[in-house]
Amino acid sequence: MKLASRVFLALVFIAGLTACSSFRFPGVYKIGIQQGHIITQEMVDQLKLGMSKRQVRFVLGNTLLPDTFNDDRWDYPYSVRRGSQGEITQYLYTVYFENDKLVKTEGDYLPGKAPMSGEQSKRYLEDMKRDVPVPTEDTIEPELPKPEELE
Template sequence: MQNTKLMLTSLPLVGLLALAGCTIPGVYKIDIQQGNVVTQDMIDQLRPGMTRRQVRFVMGSPLITDTFHPDRWDYLYSIKPGGGQRLQERVSLVFDTNDLLIGLAGDFLPGTTREEEIMGGSGGTVIRKAPTEEAEEPIKPGSLLEEIQREVDEAESEPVPTPEPLDPSPQ
């Protein structure tokens, strides 16, 4: 009789200890990804005047199409590494009344593509930078970053040679 009471009271205690073992540090936790994966290459392919179909081809379907703002598409991506801090990125694309891309805002900014660097052109996309918690620090004189920036500013571009046309006449 005494042994059965001891067993009945110790059984829930053993069960609680077994459940507590599930939260031991070092247990593998999965990464949780949600939303649209957006890369800088995708943003660099966007050009003002692109249609909604062209933008959907480059970026994929938007995560949010707001009923009250039909001319705006929102792309959100978040990842929470197992046991780590959750990170989130956001991009909003704005279209005009003719369904042409006129601007973007968010965590990515359009860069210069390789073709634009060669040809010397620039896109006319309206850029609105998303507010950030910390302001960008100015470049300190004499730092490596200042030296690199000076070398970039002093670099001279060379025109790309154009190949001569092929002679269509037989020889």
């Protein structure tokens, strides 16, 4: 009896240690973790020198790291971690102001969608024609009730 309780206690202790270790079950999917602001090519293309802070905030959103000592610099950090043990990829986009006007931008942003080649765009348009009904001249417009009939 004493031996069985010691073996059981040892098994519980070993199970507790393995739970705290880096033991992972095979085949378990770990999602990527995104944090921060995603700044894209389209957003950067909308920025123009001389824009007010309000206009920049409309395009990029509020900064997550407001600098209390320098309100003329806004940082937009973004990081991605692939899975639980993957490497972290970090991006930082910074905008600078003088007299509440945009004077400079720099940093990393996510590239826009790659343009399709001629053959890809033709195939895409053909698929769209197949899946979306295209109006024709003989299409009958639906009859809508008159406002007085609704009362």
